[in-house]
Amino acid sequence: MLSHIFNFFRVNKNLAIDLGTSNVLIYDTRKRKTVLDEPSVIVRDKKTHEIIAVGKEAREMIGKNPISLEVIKPLKEGVISDLDAARDMLYAFLKKVYGVSPFKPDIMICVPIEVTTVERRALFESIVGAKKTYLIEEGRAAIIGSGVDISLPSGRMVIDIGGGSTDIAVISLNEIVVSNSIRVAGNTLDSDIVKYVKENLNLVIGDRTAEKIKKNLASAILLDEKENLSMKIKGRNSLTNIPEEMEISSNEVREAIIHSIDKILESTKDVLSKCPPEIATDILDNGIILTGGGAFIKNLDKYISDKCKVPVNRAAKPLESVVVGAGLAFDNKSLLKTLLMREN
Ligand SMILES: Nc1ncnc2c1ncn2[C@@H]1O[C@H](COP(=O)(O)OP(=O)(O)OP(=O)(O)O)[C@@H](O)[C@H]1O
Ligand SMILES: [Mg+2]
Numbered sequence: 001m002l003s004h005i006f007n008f009f010r011v012n013k014n015l016a017i018d019l020g021t022s023n024v025l026i027y028d029t030r031k032r033k034t035v036l037d038e039p040s041v042i043v044r045d046k047k048t049h050e051i052i053a054v055g056k057e058a059r060e061m062i063g064k065n066p067i068s069l070e071v072i073k074p075l076k077e078g079v080i081s082d083l084d085a086a087r088d089m090l091y092a093f094l095k096k097v098y099g100v101s102p103f104k105p106d107i108m109i110c111v112p113i114e115v116t117t118v119e120r121r122a123l124f125e126s127i128v129g130a131k132k133t134y135l136i137e138e139g140r141a142a143i144i145g146s147g148v149d150i151s152l153p154s155g156r157m158v159i160d161i162g163g164g165s166t167d168i169a170v171i172s173l174n175e176i177v178v179s180n181s182i183r184v185a186g187n188t189l190d191s192d193i194v195k196y197v198k199e200n201l202n203l204v205i206g207d208r209t210a211e212k213i214k215k216n217l218a219s220a221i222l223l224d225e226k227e228n229l230s231m232k233i234k235g236r237n238s239l240t241n242i243p244e245e246m247e248i249s250s251n252e253v254r255e256a257i258i259h260s261i262d263k264i265l266e267s268t269k270d271v272l273s274k275c276p277p278e279i280a281t282d283i284l285d286n287g288i289i290l291t292g293g294g295a296f297i298k299n300l301d302k303y304i305s306d307k308c309k310v311p312v313n314r315a316a317k318p319l320e321s322v323v324v325g326a327g328l329a330f331d332n333k334s335l336l337k338t339l340l341m342r343e344n
């Protein structure tokens with residue numbers, strides 16, 4: 001009971017928010033854990049704008065909603081595309097975790113490395129009721145979240161493959177030395193699969209089926225016969241318009257996505273080529289950290305490592321490393337000063 005009262009009156013709780021294209025995560029520094037992990041989706045009544053559902057519940061409604069309701073994904077390619085919806089969604093998530101509590105937390109919000117001023121401002125505007133607002137680049141947060149002390153004079157590199165963007169960054173002494181951000185990521189791979197299945201199997205499938213195929217089968221390297229698994233997929237035959245079931249294999253999925261994977265690879269090579277020599281040596285020693293949901297693609301670590309001749313290690317928790325790192329940034333006082341954007 002006492003601790004309950006203490007919690008209520010203690011207002012200096014800090015939150016880190018990773019407002020991603022696919023998922024929203026909230027990390028509570030007092031609890032030292034991720035308190036929310038939900039898909040970035042909101043369902044609103046078209047007329048009244050009343051929020052009908054958010055997160056997992058809203059995602060279940062995609063493609064099945066009556067016309068009076070709109071299903072919105074407020075982020076595209078790593079940035080906010082619908083500010084009102086983003087604000088409503090975030091508010092609903094905070095309410096879900098904390099109720100309508102009177103506390104005004106300090107909030108650390110994650111941004112892709114290369115965003116325009118307008119996109120940055122939109123992220124800012126999506127935050128309501130914060131005492132202090134900090135902005136941290138996702139690449140920087142991902143490295144901290146992988147347990148690395150970025151204040152050391154040692155070059156560290158991360159590739160964060162999310163749903164909407166891939167952020168690649170090299171950091172030393174708290175600062176970003178070289179970076180690259182491309183809008184080729186998990187959603188691109190889903191579209192690649194939709195296109196491949198239509199063109200090669202004459203089957204029309206939706207993005208969610210494509211995502212399932214990716215999660216089950218995608219591999220960055222060609223697999224031999226034993227490892228080349230397949231799965232059954234349902235869709236609509238594009239010639240007869242009749243629903244049909246077919247099979248697709250890992251190697252077919254690889255053919256569908258390799259072109260996009262190679263864009264990520266090229267971007268990685270580009271960053272490596274721009275590193276000052278001393279930092280390049282550090283990266284050879286430390287390896288590259290692979291994170292974000294895309295890090296789960298089978299053999300992607302091996303593929304990048306083989307092509308770049310640098311060790312690649314998948315983060316322990318690829319979906320969480322950005323938000324955890326953003327939360328841990330509250331402990332890095334010299335870094336924190338430089339991240340502060342607004343104080344109310
Ligand atoms: N097991 C898996 N295999 C392949 N891809 C996966 C797997 N699990 C998740 N993903 C993909 O990871 C992506 C989501 O990753 P993440 O949550 O890091 O993105 P995000 O932070 O929301 O997006 P962004 O950083 O681009 O705004 C989705 O495209 C999802 O399909
Ligand atoms: Mg992300």
